[in-house]
Amino acid sequence: MTAGLSTRRLRFVLLLAPVVALAQLPPPPPLQPLSPPPVPPGNPLTPAKVNLGKALFWDEQLSSSRTVACGTCHRAETGGSDPRSVSGLAGATAPGPDGTLGTADDITGSPGVVLTDAGGAYDEAAVFGLGVQVTTRHAPSFINAAYAPNLFWDGRARTTFLDPVSGDTVLFAGGALENQCTAPPVSSVEMAHEGRAWTDAAARIAAVQPLALAAFIPAPLQGWIGTRRYPQLFAEAFGSSDVTPARIALAIAAYERTQFSNQARIDSMIAGTATLTPRQQAGQGLFVGSGCAGCHAGSLFRMPAIVSDTSPSSNGRRPASISKRTTPKAQMSARRSTAFPRACSGDI
Numbered sequence: 364m365t366a367g368l369s370t371r372r373l374r375f376v377l378l379l380a381p382v383v384a385l386a387q388l389p390p391p392p393p394l395q396p397l398s399p400p401p402v403p404p405g406n407p408l409t410p411a412k413v414n415l416g417k418a419l420f421w422d423e424q425l426s427s428s429r430t431v432a433c434g435t436c437h438r439a440e441t442g443g444s445d446p447r448s449v450s451g452l453a454g455a456t457a458p459g460p461d462g463t464l465g466t467a468d469d470i471t472g473s474p475g476v477v478l479t480d481a482g483g484a485y486d487e488a489a490v491f492g493l494g495v496q497v498t499t500r501h502a503p504s505f506i507n508a509a510y511a512p513n514l515f516w517d518g519r520a521r522t523t524f525l526d527p528v529s530g531d532t533v534l535f536a537g538g539a540l541e542n543q544c545t546a547p548p549v550s551s552v553e554m555a556h557e558g559r560a561w562t563d564a565a566a567r568i569a570a571v572q573p574l575a576l577a578a579f580i581p582a583p584l585q586g587w588i589g590t591r592r593y594p595q596l597f598a599e600a601f602g603s604s605d606v607t608p609a610r611i612a613l614a615i616a617a618y619e620r621t622q623f624s625n626q627a628r629i630d631s632m633i634a635g636t637a638t639l640t641p642r643q644q645a646g647q648g649l650f651v652g653s654g655c656a657g658c659h660a661g662s663l664f665r666m667p668a669i670v671s672d673t674s675p676s677s678n679g680r681r682p683a684s685i686s687k688r689t690t691p692k693a694q695m696s697a698r699r700s701t702a703f704p705r706a707c708s709g710d711i
């Protein structure tokens with residue numbers, strides 16, 4: 364009987380423990396307005412460069428096939444990720460680590476291009492045959508990506524930006540976006556024919572009418588482009604008309620640095636121009652009270668820092684200690700946590 368009671372008491376104590384822990388959580392510091400993301404001194408933001416980057420980001424002509432833009436997989440209207448990436452959809456499914464489609468470890472990714480040789484002839488891809496290939500990871504958002512010190516799920520796009528042709532250092536630090544940008548235009552899954560060099564991509568851009576295939580160009584961007592072609596746009600943005608791979612990356616990254624989410628209702632609340640609805644207030648109370656805010660901290664609601672297993676076999680998964688969520692401290696330093704969707708800063 365005594366044993367029974369103490370077990371019951373123990374259960375009671377265990378049940379109560381989290382509640383007590385919650386009650387003792389110190390209130391988080393008041394939210395601050397979201398500051399714009401950092402800009403590396405070597406790639407200052409100018410209106411011309413941002414406009415140029417915007418045109419390049421949305422221009423399908425950056426791909427060999429002229430069918431895929433950065434914005435094909437990263438869509439602002441769906442939070443900056445890919446709405447085509449639907450779990451279980453054949454055209455959005457790639458094999459997992461076992462290399463075989465149709466097995467339990469399959470991955471939901473983004474459709475890219477059909478495997479093509481340099482002459483434009485279709486090649487048969489091992490997994491996808493003559494079909495459109497699918498990325499082996501899910502596309503994260505480009506909105507708010509500028510806050511992360513390293514990018515990609517495994518953090519391999521690091522801070523120092525090297526010229527993709529010469530290998531020279533262009534930005535010593537703060538260039539993860541530029542670095543990231545050097546991958547898709549030469550990836551034979553995402554945007555390129557096999558063996559495409561970055562100089563091919565730059566030569567294509569130098570030769571085409573900006574956004575010639577776009578169904579819709581916002582009036583301010585169209586007004587800025589006018590009747591000019593890319594070399595003239597590069598001349599305005601960079602001082603000379605050379606269309607180089609590094610400049611393409613610098614311009615796209617400059618545009619991405621303007622894409623941050625500082626116009627959600629929570630921002631108006633912080634600015635004192637709106638109040639949260641009672642439901643939103645209740646949600647905020649729960650968010651803080653149940654400990655979410657401990658990790659999803661600050662004005663971005665995300666955790667800082669990057670740690671991840673970058674070995675090729677890991678496919679960007681976090682170390683087991685982090686995935687299992689057993690060690691909050693390790694999680695605090697997890698590579699990139701994710702911001703909650705917030706309304707974006709205006710002009711996408």
Ligand code: HEC
Pocket residue numbers: 420431432433434435436437472473474475476498499500501502503504505508511513514515516517540543544547548552553554615679699
């Ligand atoms: C075919 C689809 C596709 C295209 C096209 C594409 N991306 Fe991505 N993007 C992805 C996927 C998938 C990832 C994640 C890859 C990884 O982690 O290895 C990604 C990652 C990123 C990230 C990193 C975000 C983060 O939080 O780590 C940025 C930024 C980005 N892409 C921007 C671009 C830009 C700029 C272009 C054009 C030059 C582009 N993407 C073209 C699918 C695509």
Ligand code: HEC
Pocket residue numbers: 650653654655656657658659691694695697699700701702703
């Ligand atoms: C111990 C740290 C920790 C706590 C506490 C925590 N999270 Fe998270 N959360 C994470 C990490 C790490 C990720 C990213 C996981 C990943 O990318 O694999 C994440 C991801 C998320 C995401 C996905 C965001 C996206 O863009 O995909 C949501 C939503 C989320 N958390 C909500 C919550 C809520 C609600 C709570 C409280 C009930 C909470 N989290 C508590 C660490 C935490």
